[in-house]
Amino acid sequence: MRKGIDNAWFSRKTGELANGMYVLAVSILKNEADAEDAIQNALLLAYRNLDKLRMFDKFKPWLFKILTNECYKIINARKYSDDIENISLEAGESCLETETKMTLWETINSLPDDYRTVTVLFYYEDMKITEIASVLNVSEDTVKKRLSRAREKLRRLLDEEDFYE
Amino acid sequence: MNKIDKMLKSRIKSAAPEMPEDMSVRINEMVNSLDVQPYKKRNSPFKTAVLVAFAAVVITFFILPNVNENIAYAMQDIPFIGEYIKVFSIYKKDNEDEYHFEHIDIPQVESESGLEEQIDYINKDVKELTQMAIDEYEKTISDLPDAHMGLEINYEVVTNTDEWFTLRVLIYQVAGSGSSQYKYYHIDKQRGELVSLSQIFTDSFNYVSVFSAEIKNQMQEQMLEDDKKIYWVYPDDNTCSGFYQIKPDQNFYFNENNELVIAFDKYEVAPGYMGCPEFVIPRELYESSFN
Structure with a gap:
């Protein structure tokens, strides 16, 4: 990880954004359990790909992009897409x-x-x-x-x- | 910003739902557990030495005097597995209550035919890996006694023939959702060597590219056949991330048909519900390239 970017930084930043992630995930998925899965998957993916984030002031939109993607993966995986598109x-x-x-x-x-x-x-x-x-x-x-x-x-x-x- | 937008911002923020407390605890736990994920850099040798020394103190002074009926040492009954190498449980613990579960079964390897250096390495590494997981778990439940947590450690002798030995150790940590980590140990008995994937094939065979391409094909095929299956294949639509290629020392084993199986940990190449994905590599891709 880059200088200044460590687990404590990741933990603090994601802690600040946790409720926002919840609001976004639950508004897309309309289901708390799915929202929690999406948030956990997104956090893991973000953590693993932190090296690919070029500007750390863009962490929030980057994380939300990953989260949105994870939400749609769950929708596709669980065949919710038909209901939602309707x-x-x-x-x-x-x-x-x-x-x-x-x-x-x-x-x-x-x-x-x-x-x-x-x-x-x-x-x-x-x-x-x-x-x-x-x-x-x-x-x-x-x-x-x-x-x-x-x-x-x-x-x-x-x-x-x-x-x- | 116009008046309507200002009013909507204020109203929507005050009306928005709050993350439930128990979910918040689980997410927080998951984030805090990230430093024990397998993709993290290993500790420095000094830090590891301190941890091992500390673990030895913990075992000697805290765990051993506090053993109860749930803890069984299986030192006496050593099952005989394979021709030369024996594996037995050196430490077992089974415990469950309303919030926690612990199912711990730690292996020890022994040999009657040399291979001391290789066997010592495996035993030392297993001890270090499992003790770190136990320490982490103990620390978390002492910090958060009411959080739902669990730790499962077990092992399986995948192969034990005249030529080959493979031991698989599973560490499954549960904090909200579960994270599984497998560690494989292989001994080529005929050469008397510990073996990783990078040592199996000739230098001219680019096994990383060949196997990665094969795995990506299998991932795509599986997703086409079954839309419930999801793998993160590079380049992922939104994140430009995803599985690109295997690690040079990716987990692997040979299955009962003597076919090479490439194994991934949970979350390594797919969402958590996909478990720990494995891919059988067709023999014709590598059989002429063994070292």
């Missing part, structure tokens, strides 16, 4: 229309997979558009588009909450 944007909309009193987190969970991940990375993790694009291996325009759709849905929820309050 949750279309339209399904999310109809869900919002019928369940007007959903909580904010339930609404995030009802978003289609791609929109949900972008929402968590942008609003919860405070990541930049360029970092999110790198984590998800998509263009910045795609991130902006997904974020805009997700923002619209969440804004509608907040408006409804204000209406009911």
Whole structure:
């Protein structure tokens, strides 16, 4: 390992990011046991490949990229993909229309997979558009588009909450 | 940033779920156990010597006086395995409670036909490896008595013929999820040598490339046939990592059909649920290249 990068450093950095990893994994997988598997696999993979990380200030997006990848490996491995792909944007909309009193987190969970991940990375993790694009291996325009759709849905929820309050 | 984004950030952060405490403990334990993973650099000779000395003190002054009915020394009944080399259990312990399990069975190798240097090396290395795992486990359960932890150490004589001896030692550490580490010891009895993979083949045979290509093919084929199987094959889509080639001294053994099997530890080339993957290498790839 490079100078200054040791087990204590890895342990401290991953400790700081642990809850963020949990929020991201559980929002993608919607299952705590799978989220824990994904986090453990991602941490092991990150540890083994630490030498390949060129800039250590990019550790967070790098780790989240590995974690996202691990989450999708689990989805593919356990044949969840069909169920998740079937949750279309339209399904999310109809869900919002019928369940007007959903909580904010339930609404995030009802978003289609791609929109949900972008929402968590942008609003919860405070990541930049360029970092999110790198984590998800998509263009910045795609991130902006997904974020805009997700923002619209969440804004509608907040408006409804204000209406009911 | 617009007003909506600011409000959403604040609301989403306060509404986000928290990692459950028990999961947090398991993840933390897993990260802290990374320094005993097999891919880590070995300790310096000085550090190792201190550890071995410390382990000897621990065994002499702490473990031996505290033996109970769960601990059995099998020094008396030495099973006879193979023609020249004997393997027996020098230390056994079986213990389980609500939070912990320990199933420890440590081998000792003996020979009646020379090979003292090779046998001594194996015994010393087994003792060092297993004692480090036991020390680590004891330290963790004393720090976190309520965490679910386990340690299993056992062994198997894979081969013991007139020509060849292979001993496999398993160290399985459980903290949340389990991490398995196998260590193989091989003796070429006819040459009287300890053998690693790099010593088996002629210098002109690039066994690392040949076997790695074969293993990557087998990984791809298995993933095509069964979409539940996942191997990390280089270049992995997102991380640019994954299995690229075997280590020159990768774990191996010869199976009952005398075929070469290349073995990987848990997490070495695949997610944890895939266990410890093994690949049989077709004989035609290497049979004309033995040393």
